[in-house]
Amino acid sequence: MRRLHHLPLSPFSRKVRLVLAEKRIEVELVEEKPWERRMEFLLLNPASQVPVLQIDGLTLSDSGAICEYLDETVPEPKLLPNTPAERAEARRLANWFDDKFHHEVTVNLLYERVTKKLKKSGYPESARIREGVSNIKFHLDYLDWLTDQRRWLAGDTLTIADFAAAAHLSCLDYVDDVDWGRSDNVKDWYARIKSRPAFRAILADAVPGMPPPPHYADLDF
Template sequence: MSVERTLHHFPMDPASRQVRLSLGEKRLPFNEVQVRYWESPPEFLALNPSGLTPVLEEKGPDGRIVLCESRAILDHLEEQNPEPALMGREAAERAEARRLLQWFDRKFDYEVGGYLLHEKLEKRLLKLGAPDLAALRHGREALRGHLVYIEGLLQDRDWLAGRRLSLADFAAAAHLSVIDYFGDVPWRDFPGVKTWYMKLKSRPCFRPLLSDRCPGIAPAGHYDDLDF
């Protein structure tokens, strides 16, 4: 059964990156429409009145489906395309994957991305002036705390939620990858996290993210290096 997919997204949005990773890992082809969400384009608001990316359109024999924002899209992809299973095969792993999805999409995003990405990316897009140094310092300190936590998880696990790669890994990598674009991840101080990230970075589904570029902002020199 043929399904035509179109992903409306912003390349530097961690939520959009999670969906791109999942689509790539499941080898599901899709078309891309990049959205300048901060301009509130009417055609995008017609798809998702919240104005938030990503949005996935699917057109198939049973009609058209519009899925708004990452959790709805990721759940749908798991339901409709269960292999490879990215939510875990055992109840305990699925529970841990869901917990960590919430961790990164709420706690990490609020404590880290809300400072670093707002100051370095959103202010530029919205023409709000130079980054606030105190806010950057706050975000970097919070980032180190989260990296300590991730390092602890990886001491006893192959992947964040357990023995298998899951959406928890994609969520963490999506958030970290955008911050890494700006060179703010202290990889040298967290060798376990760096090794985990290198494994993810070398997967075929990750390659398109490494070619993303933010207009007017060059990535850190190691951003697209698989053996950084």
């Protein structure tokens, strides 16, 4: 049985869900609140982070390592391009979102607004929210520059960079923190990735007590 331990509004879990769906790999989803540090979960991943994927008799953690594994073992469709130079660009951008965007935007907005509430660990800090709101503009402008030059973020083909970016943006869109009016290029790119079958399950996510804004699941947003 293939099983993904995840959290609905974890961008790293969403990235892996998108890659699994794009490759048509069916998995059982098991929700895990990593901050509870359950012993059974710590035995699966001592980092106590989602996602964790149980597949092929293995227990895999770290979303980057999981995506590389899936692309190596289920080659169709390929989510890393053909040449070393193009692969370096796809990995650079995936890591840009999972590292830089995550710490500058996702942590300040999503974790302040949602994770703190779920963890019951306090209230959002307004200074952090302000920082996140300011930082996301810079990142949307960088995305505008990329999508102005390229069909997909890393080049001509859809790669893990698109899924990493869309995973973060879809979580932030769930809490209505993305200004889609800022760039037509970015909106067009997101509309294209949002309309893929792989995105359906993510658009159906619902966190109890936190409904998404009406445009969240709308393909014509």
